[in-house]
Amino acid sequence: MDQPTLFTAIVLGLVEGLTEFLPVSSTGHLIVAGSLLGYTGEQAKMFEIVIQAGAILAVCWEYRVKLVHVAAGLGRDPVARRFAANLVIAFLPAAVLGLALAKTIKAALFAPVPVACAFVVGAFLILWVERRQKTNPAAVRIDDVDAMRWPDALKVGFAQAFALIPGTSRSGATIIGGMLFGLSRKAATEFSFFLAIPTLFAATAYELWKGGQLITAASAPAFAAGFVVAFFSAFAVVRWLIRYVAHHDFVPFAWYRIAFGAVILATAYLGIVRWE
Numbered sequence: 001m002d003q004p005t006l007f008t009a010i011v012l013g014l015v016e017g018l019t020e021f022l023p024v025s026s027t028g029h030l031i032v033a034g035s036l037l038g039y040t041g042e043q044a045k046m047f048e049i050v051i052q053a054g055a056i057l058a059v060c061w062e063y064r065v066k067l068v069h070v071a072a073g074l075g076r077d078p079v080a081r082r083f084a085a086n087l088v089i090a091f092l093p094a095a096v097l098g099l100a101l102a103k104t105i106k107a108a109l110f111a112p113v114p115v116a117c118a119f120v121v122g123a124f125l126i127l128w129v130e131r132r133q134k135t136n137p138a139a140v141r142i143d144d145v146d147a148m149r150w151p152d153a154l155k156v157g158f159a160q161a162f163a164l165i166p167g168t169s170r171s172g173a174t175i176i177g178g179m180l181f182g183l184s185r186k187a188a189t190e191f192s193f194f195l196a197i198p199t200l201f202a203a204t205a206y207e208l209w210k211g212g213q214l215i216t217a218a219s220a221p222a223f224a225a226g227f228v229v230a231f232f233s234a235f236a237v238v239r240w241l242i243r244y245v246a247h248h249d250f251v252p253f254a255w256y257r258i259a260f261g262a263v264i265l266a267t268a269y270l271g272i273v274r275w276e
Helices: 006-019 026-037 042-062 064-073 078-109 112-135 150-164 170-180 185-214 220-245 251-270
Strands: none
Touching (some): 006 026, 006 220, 026 042, 042 064, 042 185, 078 150, 150 170, 150 185, 185 220
């Protein structure tokens, strides 16, 4: 498919919005959905970047009060300065490694079967970390993102770098990594939201600078539709997830990842679906 249809744009925008902030890998779902819909290639990757920006704007809107407070307090509030510094520190590992390895990763791993393998591996990591936190509640040192120090942010930043592997999940890597390094489930989830803002906006700006010509006049309406759908569906998920983590763990998402990965691997092995 050379240009996305409106239907394709809406479906992929919905997939992006529903999965970007859950520990299930939006990139993995988009690769699989794009393969099923027949929309693959360089323009499809650019489309994913554009709708990703829509999802990130949803976080900015949900946390607009916090973000404005931090921006206003950078000159006088040490808590605001520490929060901003933590975001920069956590952003750097994935940014540096992404610039160095992006082409290699895209060439080798942007396909449904490698994604499915990453889904399953990530699921077992979620199960292990959740079990660890339940059996050792004293391991939780930080209940609020404002209590994080720079070493905590750096550790989460290196965890986020694993999300360069498609199917790992940026949200999953940062949330589960944060829990592993002593953050509560709520603090890890909120820091994952905030860290998404510089990380994914930077990725979007970089990809648009490199390949903005792939957005043509013919494809612009579909790109816009996907962006809007991603924004509203991501906004709904962010609000739901904040409530969810207050009383539930991420174990159901781990089992979902295992089932999803198993279906992809089984259909590929049996030749039921020819994944591209």
